[in-house]
Amino acid sequence: MIHQYKLGDYNIVIDVCSGSIHVVDEVAYDIIGLFEQKSREDILLAMEEKYADRSDISKEDIAECYAQVQGLKDAGKLFMPDNFAPMAGKLKEKTAGVVKALCLHVAHTCNLNCSYCFASQGKYHGDRAVMSYEVGKQALDFLIANSGTRRNLEVDFFGGEPLMNFQVVKDLVAYARSIEKEKGKNFRFTLTTNGVLVDAEVIQWANRECSNVVLSLDGRKEIHDRFRVDYAGNGSWEKIVPKFQKFVEARGGKEYYMRGTFTHANPDFLKDIEVMLELGFNELSMEPVVCAAGDPSGLTEEDMAIVMDQYEKLAELMLQKDKEGKPFTFYHYMIDLSGGPCIYKRISGCGSGTEYMAVTPWGDLYPCHQFVGEERFKLGNIWDGVTNTEIQNEFAACNVYAHPECRDCWARLYCSGGCAANAYHATGSVTGVYKDGCKLFCKRMECAIMVAVARALGE
Amino acid sequence: MEHIKTIETRNLCDSAKNGGCGECQTSCQSACKTSCGIANQKCESK
Numbered sequence: 001m002i003h004q005y006k007l008g009d010y011n012i013v014i015d016v017c018s019g020s021i022h023v024v025d026e027v028a029y030d031i032i033g034l035f036e037q038k039s040r041e042d043i044l045l046a047m048e049e050k051y052a053d054r055s056d057i058s059k060e061d062i063a064e065c066y067a068q069v070q071g072l073k074d075a076g077k078l079f080m081p082d083n084f085a086p087m088a089g090k091l092k093e094k095t096a097g098v099v100k101a102l103c104l105h106v107a108h109t110c111n112l113n114c115s116y117c118f119a120s121q122g123k124y125h126g127d128r129a130v131m132s133y134e135v136g137k138q139a140l141d142f143l144i145a146n147s148g149t150r151r152n153l154e155v156d157f158f159g160g161e162p163l164m165n166f167q168v169v170k171d172l173v174a175y176a177r178s179i180e181k182e183k184g185k186n187f188r189f190t191l192t193t194n195g196v197l198v199d200a201e202v203i204q205w206a207n208r209e210c211s212n213v214v215l216s217l218d219g220r221k222e223i224h225d226r227f228r229v230d231y232a233g234n235g236s237w238e239k240i241v242p243k244f245q246k247f248v249e250a251r252g253g254k255e256y257y258m259r260g261t262f263t264h265a266n267p268d269f270l271k272d273i274e275v276m277l278e279l280g281f282n283e284l285s286m287e288p289v290v291c292a293a294g295d296p297s298g299l300t301e302e303d304m305a306i307v308m309d310q311y312e313k314l315a316e317l318m319l320q321k322d323k324e325g326k327p328f329t330f331y332h333y334m335i336d337l338s339g340g341p342c343i344y345k346r347i348s349g350c351g352s353g354t355e356y357m358a359v360t361p362w363g364d365l366y367p368c369h370q371f372v373g374e375e376r377f378k379l380g381n382i383w384d385g386v387t388n389t390e391i392q393n394e395f396a397a398c399n400v401y402a403h404p405e406c407r408d409c410w411a412r413l414y415c416s417g418g419c420a421a422n423a424y425h426a427t428g429s430v431t432g433v434y435k436d437g438c439k440l441f442c443k444r445m446e447c448a449i450m451v452a453v454a455r456a457l458g459e
Numbered sequence: 460m461e462h463i464k465t466i467e468t469r470n471l472c473d474s475a476k477n478g479g480c481g482e483c484q485t486s487c488q489s490a491c492k493t494s495c496g497i498a499n500q501k502c503e504s505k
Contacts, residue, residue: 017469017472018471018472019468019469019470020465020466021465021466021468022463022464022465022466023463023464023465023466024464025462025463027462028462028463033461061460061462061491064460064462065460065462065463067462068462068463070488071461071463075473076470077465080471080472083472084475087475089477091481094479094481095481097483099483100481100483100485107480150481151482152482152484152503156483183466183498192492213487214463214492231475235463273495280479287492287494288493288494290493311469330473331491332491332496332499332501334499335498335499336498336500336501336502337466337467337468337469337491338467338469339467339469339501339502340469340497340498340499340500340501340502341483341497341498341500341501342469342471342474342475342502342504343471343474343475343480343481344474344475345479345500345502346471346497347495350485350487350495350497351485351487352487355481355484356487368487369492370485370492370493399489413471414496414497414498415495415497415498416497417486417493417495417496418494418495419493419495421493421494422493422494422495425504437494441494442495442497443463445498448498448499452466453466454477456466456467457464457466
């Protein structure tokens with residue numbers, strides 16, 4: 001299967017199953033488009049007719065181009081068949097029972113009251129709660145005990161607002177650091193925060209202990225303050241931006257993301273990206289809002305068209321900033337063409353419910369943070385482990401080939417079948433697909449690959 | 460005349476031969492938390 005598209009100054013052809021990416025001229029673009037439908041003779045004739053009035057394209061050129069396409073096919077770089085389906089469950093089979101990442105919900109409460117929050121202001125449709133040290137310690141012990149031979153273990157401090165329970169967070173990290181060597185593990189901690197409680201101590205601690213921090217900022221002040229307000233209704237932009245600037249400056253090159261959400265209020269989110277850049281941030285992420293159907297902050301059909309255009313303009317902006325010597329990264333446009341994930345990873349699905357789980361403040365296990373509060377999806381708890389094997393098996397079987405719609409999608413080896421929570425909330429099944437999310441994902445990948453191509457060609 | 464430039468990419472078919480160590484980052488454990496993408500992840504065994 002191939003996918004071909006035109007973006008920027010490039011005609012791009014992706015050979016889905018080999019992972020090959022080709023930049024081609026217009027003749028090659030047309031020949032590749034016809035290659036599997038028509039005979040050599042018919043294709044050459046069609047090309048000679050189409051380019052008859054072009055003095056720069058001779059019959060010999062067309063025949064030579066056809067031979068180059070044939071050469072790539074023979075070399076396994078075009079039209080490779082998908083032979084990966086039998087491998088789809090292998091990685092999960094091999095690692096069955098192994099947990100390598102936890103999302104620790106250390107605070108089901110928040111000091112902001114953002115109406116668009118998928119976690120309903122941190123409460124996840126339940127009561128406010130904070131995780132005790134004892135529960136957190138047991139969660140870390142559960143992770144170590146179930147991690148098999150995995151060395152790298154990931155723990156994200158999440159909420160609600162995790163800094164509302166900062167002492168426990170610090171104590172848990174200290175505990176993990178005290179045992180990681182003897183256990184042969186390497187903990188990678190991440191923190192997702194709204195910034196309200198960021199101070200010098202938090203900055204120093206996070207820069208020492210966290211491999212990545214995710215800082216929530218929606219961009220323009222009026223956009224940010226529309227949703228990200230305190231319980232008195234006051235916007236938080238003025239309060240958090242200076243804190244984030246200090247945080248990032250002190251980070252000294254360690255990874256961080258300014259992470260924003262765009263909604264019906266700002267489908268023109270490139271303006272928010274530009275504000276983030278003006279504020280001095282250059283590792284950025286903007287995510288489409290995830291909300292229930294009918295929610296006023298949800299993206300409409302008209303918004304979707306704007307967003308698609310914004311993604312293209314964002315790619316152009318990245319290349320322009322490269323030229324100015326002021327490069328920035330956008331999370332969804334980061335793509336490692338030569339060293340990215342192996343095919344097992346690409347077809348195995350996201351890992352929720354198997355290698356990745358969320359832990360509630362009281363120690364219950366859920367497939368991921370987006371399922372917390374949905375009782376049917378409760379997997380078990382950190383003392384008894386996974387007891388709801390029926391649900392876990394649903395997630396274990398959730399790989400790219402479990403989604404019928406993905407079989408004909410060119411982007412399936414870049415998304416691994418997509419987000420199970422989005423699929424469930426859109427269709428009622430974790431093996432469904434969230435179609436709007438797919439549209440946005442495909443556009444992001446086209447843009448990401450175009451940027452990578454331009455950079456690879458040094459243009 | 461060169462009609463096609465091929466960008467260097469990891470050969471996915473070859474990666475089937477010895478891939479699957481599982482040490483790489485969990486897909487969602489980073490900046491997104493509301494979608495799934497694996498293209499931006501690094502291979503830990505390369």
